[in-house]
Amino acid sequence: MADAGGKRVRRTVEASRQAILEAAERCLIDEGPNGVKVQRIARDLGLTDAAIHYHFGNREGLMEALLRFSGRRFVEEVQGAMSVGDAAGIDLRQAASRLSELYERRGTARLAMWLMLAGWSPKGAGMLQPLAEWLHAGRAQRARAAGLAAPAFEDSQKMIALLGAVTFAQALSGDAHLRSAGLQGVAQNEFMAWVADQLET
Template identity: 45%
Template sequence: MATRQRRTPQAAKFAILDAAERRLHDEGPEGVRIQRIAADLGMTDAAIHYHFGTREALMDALLRRIGRRLVDDIATTIESWAPDEIDVAALSRLFQRAYADERAARLAVWLSLAGWRPKGSGMFMPLVERVHRARIEAARKAKRPTPRLSDTQYAIALLSAAHMQAAMAGDALLASVAEDSKGLDNRDFLSFSVESIARRLAE
């Protein structure tokens, strides 16, 4: 058990989220438990309940933290693009890190089973807008018709969904399409998805 420390309320919340994220990374959502985090930080269970209320509320805050980090990473990435550039592979790496490496996909499923519902806050709207501007610029240069916004929205939603599904149940998904899925690989599935989406966005 860690030695107890005095922390400001804000520092305590950050420390709790840091500890919860470490547990999430090492053990998945099942490892994010109030008692374990309290022991990690030298806090009482009551102190964690004071800051977050319930385990579900802590998990929700953790998912939102990972989501904000993904949005910030996307913003940094798209700032470097040329006006008509869309680097779907770079976006894929960011979704992979958030959904698989940081366990956001499994955390979202856990919360969903606990009754949580996303509020549909449009977290990827800046990405959609930037990608669509690039599509419009590329179409203008090539003298093609203006692309539809809905196609851009569907493409970004599909990119997100492919990475989330691969992180949650990629092996099971691939097993559903073959008697023997040994020749199928999650990485190849994501590469196929990225290439397909990139081709559609280039239209």
């Protein structure tokens, strides 16, 4: 790779893959899946197209790797927050906000849909499991404090699955589905807060 002065910088294979994925993620956030172009990433990093193909095979391989990269980063962030935060402090609104960050602001929903339309099939490897565990820990702690029985973990998993589905759809369609129901002027975050409150109830 080349540094800012144009000099070649030798990197390990893993460091090169990391740099390529980070550059691809920036393109995804800025322009969506169509903005993730091998030629652009190679130019930005001072690489050849062939170097990127060496690491990922082709553009589709890069896109799949980028989706896994985003998923791993999300899991690491949730686990990091769990390790320093108060379990009782997370609620469904906060969970919805984290999911919106993943699916909408980072462009992960559009990337996953792009891959699925190209024939890729998701494996369901448990990316949202840590978020369900964090939510459940908070729900169980609040139940104990109120003298109630702990809720079933499966309920927390289903809540996260439902929130994930809604935030995924919102990331793809914006507020179109709200307007289709005649909801004019309702912000997406307002709608998600309402969904979270209904689940809490």
